[in-house]
Amino acid sequence: MYPEPIEQYFQPTTLAAALQLVATHGSAAHILAGGQSLVPALKARAVPARALIDINRVTELATLTTRAGGLWLGALLRLTAVARDPLIGRTASALADAAAALGDRQVRNRATLVGSIVWAMHWGDIAPAAAALDARLCLAGPAGRREVGIESFVVGPQLTVLGAQEMVLALLLPAPPPHTGSCYLKHGRVVQDRATLGIAVCLTRGPEGRCAEVRIALGGLAQHPICRATQIEERVRGQIFNAALLEDLKHWASTTITTHTDELASAAYRRQLIGVYVPRALELAWQRSAESGR
């Protein structure tokens, strides 16, 4: 299928030029990053195609740097690079896991972290992982720059607080405390499918084998692209991390989280998945926390 006629196509090569274009044409134009969500939508004529601002040549956005011990992940970092990067693998494993679990090789060669978060499908893989890691987004617009936590940025399915004249410059991750581990696990009907359930966990070990801090975010549940499992977090925080705790969670988690039936799975099946994946993800994050980093 063909997109509708695209009246204007811009290909800025500097960040300043890109921001200028977004400020001028923002409300009528789409920012085009990897195109792995936007181009299918244009072809399906699900979104209007008047103008495109292609940011693929803005090399300033393709950078990965450390900032105050945390990470600055530029908006043009491709998932292939994210999945392979040793620093991300060591300090933000959940994000590396999610990048590797999204789509297929060719999609990951183009798709960006930020494009996935902005598209904000309820089955997206990146947003839950970024939420477990307490990520923020750096936005820029005519009024300057601002930082927004990811849970405030993603308001609902396909809904964010991004202004029409703004663009996202980067995803920011805080420096992990010592003895922190994280992971993202995905369950789909087949590989490269949408997540029937996605779960991200980030936890920090405390003294005496206790879990000092934990953040759990689920994806694939219809309500929101990011479902924080705060009740489960409360049940785990401060507890001694052992088999008994995980066994208790198996039954408890599946009855605590609200889920739904859709074309991928029934609510009963999802509840069963939750009972399996909550302990499994916690255990993996716990193992990784032994290697310090995150």
Next chain:
Amino acid sequence: MNRAITVRVNGTLHHETVDHRLLLSDFLRETLGLTGTHVGCGYEGRCGVCTVVYEGVAIKSCLMLAVQADGAAVLSVEGLARGEELHPLQRAMHDCHGLQCGFCTPGFLLTMYEFLKTPVSDPNTIRAAMNGVLCRCTGYVHIVAAVEQAARELAQMDPDERARWFPL
């Protein structure tokens, strides 16, 4: 709504004026007449048979606009052989019966071309690398076998000879 672009395809520079909305897959097929790049989806970008190598990496050409490729280098299935000599991966697909109708074959060749730049013959790694291309005929087993064979052959070549099979 037109733009003049220059794209290097299989080593040859092409100067064309294209509609903004022209997909790279249609640019290759319709504008340049290189119909080896196939198209199997409506809009979803799932089947992978349109895969080409763009600036060194495998991408789905139905999910990129031709105007985006201005100044870039693209390799399509027509550029794999050296004259009459098949690429080691093409020969392996032939030897191992890696195709039946052949509709998906260009997609597998170009996806696994990128994979084979660092040849790995482990079947599970191969399977994971090729899940972005769908085949309705073979059941994949013979395609995996072909990639294994090509990986072994390429790994045994001296690096200069191997590099000649990977111009992009």
